[in-house]
């Protein structure tokens with residue numbers, strides 16, 4: 001019996017790197033995993049690698065409509081979320097004193113705004129579904 005038998009997990013940024021490795025592990029432990037990322041080709045490769053019990057939903061974790069579409073898909077296909085891993089993120093090396101407004105915006109748009117709304121929308125979706133509070 002796996003540690004995640006019957007559980008539903010959502011992993012943003014799940015098409016490559018650590019989150020892809022995590023998605024594979026979650027499936028091996030019995031979960032159905034929804035992965036989100038922007039590039040469809042990388043998502044297709046990830047689905048092939050994971051092999052089963054995985055649904056790819058193309059989208060940007062900082063775009064509210066894309067997050068709604070992600071959670072609508074989960075709700076339609078599996079009903080509820082048990083595990084959320086908000087992994088979509090980015091970083092670019094920059095020297096203090098030379099950081100541009102664009103660099104600041106890119107980092108905070110996804111890492112702060114995207115992560116906040118990824119979590120908030122997951123909680124909101126859970127509350128509507130289960131009647132539990134945040």
Ligand SMILES: NC(=O)c1ccc[n+]([C@@H]2O[C@H](COP(=O)([O-])OP(=O)(O)OC[C@H]3O[C@@H](n4cnc5c(N)ncnc54)[C@H](OP(=O)(O)O)[C@@H]3O)[C@@H](O)[C@H]2O)c1
Pocket residue numbers: 012013014015016017018019036037038039040042059060061062087088089090091110
């Ligand atoms: N690797 C490190 O040493 C390290 C250190 C500290 C923190 N982190 C953080 O840990 C997380 C995973 O790191 P990693 O190196 O394993 O990642 P990675 O291989 O660079 O993968 C990043 C993943 O996030 C997706 N992604 C990027 N922007 C996105 C967006 N706006 N919306 C949805 N998905 C998006 C990418 O796919 P698309 O490009 O197709 O969207 C990809 O699937 C990241 O948040 C990273 O910033 C990593």
